[in-house]
Amino acid sequence: MIQIENKIISKDVFEKQFICDLNACKGACCVEGDSGAPLLEDEIKKIEEIYDDVKEYMTRKGRGIIEEKGVYVIDSDGDVTTPLINDRQCAFVISENGISKCAIEKAYTENKTDFKKPISCHLFPIRITSYKDFDAINYESIKICSPACDLGKSMQVAVYEFLEESIVRRYGQAFYNELRSIAKAL
Numbered sequence: 001m002i003q004i005e006n007k008i009i010s011k012d013v014f015e016k017q018f019i020c021d022l023n024a025c026k027g028a029c030c031v032e033g034d035s036g037a038p039l040l041e042d043e044i045k046k047i048e049e050i051y052d053d054v055k056e057y058m059t060r061k062g063r064g065i066i067e068e069k070g071v072y073v074i075d076s077d078g079d080v081t082t083p084l085i086n087d088r089q090c091a092f093v094i095s096e097n098g099i100s101k102c103a104i105e106k107a108y109t110e111n112k113t114d115f116k117k118p119i120s121c122h123l124f125p126i127r128i129t130s131y132k133d134f135d136a137i138n139y140e141s142i143k144i145c146s147p148a149c150d151l152g153k154s155m156q157v158a159v160y161e162f163l164e165e166s167i168v169r170r171y172g173q174a175f176y177n178e179l180r181s182i183a184k185a186l
Contacts, residue, residue: 004178007171012139014183017152018125018159024147027100029124031089032144035075036082038120044080046115047071047104053112057094057103065091082118122166126159158183 002009039047047054048071055063062085069083069091083091092103105117116122125145129136139159141149152162160167160179168176 002182004175004182006134007137007175008134009137009179010139011186012141013126013137013160013179014158014186016139016141016149016159017155017157018145018148018162019151019155019157020145020162021147021151022099024151025144026098027093028144029142030093030100030102030121034087035077035079036073036084036090037092037118039072039080039082039118041080043115043118044072047118050104050107050113050115054092054104054107057106058092059085059094061085062091062093062103116169119166119170123163123170126163126167128170 002011002014051066051071055066058066065083065085071082072080073083075081085091085093089100090102093100094103094106095101096106102117102121104113104115107113108116120127125140125142125148127138127140129138152159160176160183164176167179
């Protein structure tokens, strides 16, 4: 483990290699699992604010779930997450050319909103657990991401490098610069 400020970072973030390969996995992380995307408190408000701009991209089932449950639910672990359709896929999932993608991100790429997507999605496969005095930053290894690991190895791109934009979004450029300096020293 490495510590920067009040963040404890798993060495896997530096040592594992990863480049998301949507053509191979088809966006499986958006449709598999037992919970939706973890949400921060300010993200709930933001998604509520932009929902009218996002819903035009959503499926009928996704809109129905949001209208029934709202933009978030409390999952079985007590975490705040996006709701699921049929206890499987995120309510915000859309399909483009057979690949599962995010309706929120689609609205963002079409300049309908300034919110890209929940930070937990943007940071994946990094998972952050916030405690009272620190954040634990860990790499989550899951089978559906095997093609991403293979691609990362072939291109020699570490997890933290692939996720530069999202890490900067979450913690700022100075934190990322420190992360990169530590990686070089390792």
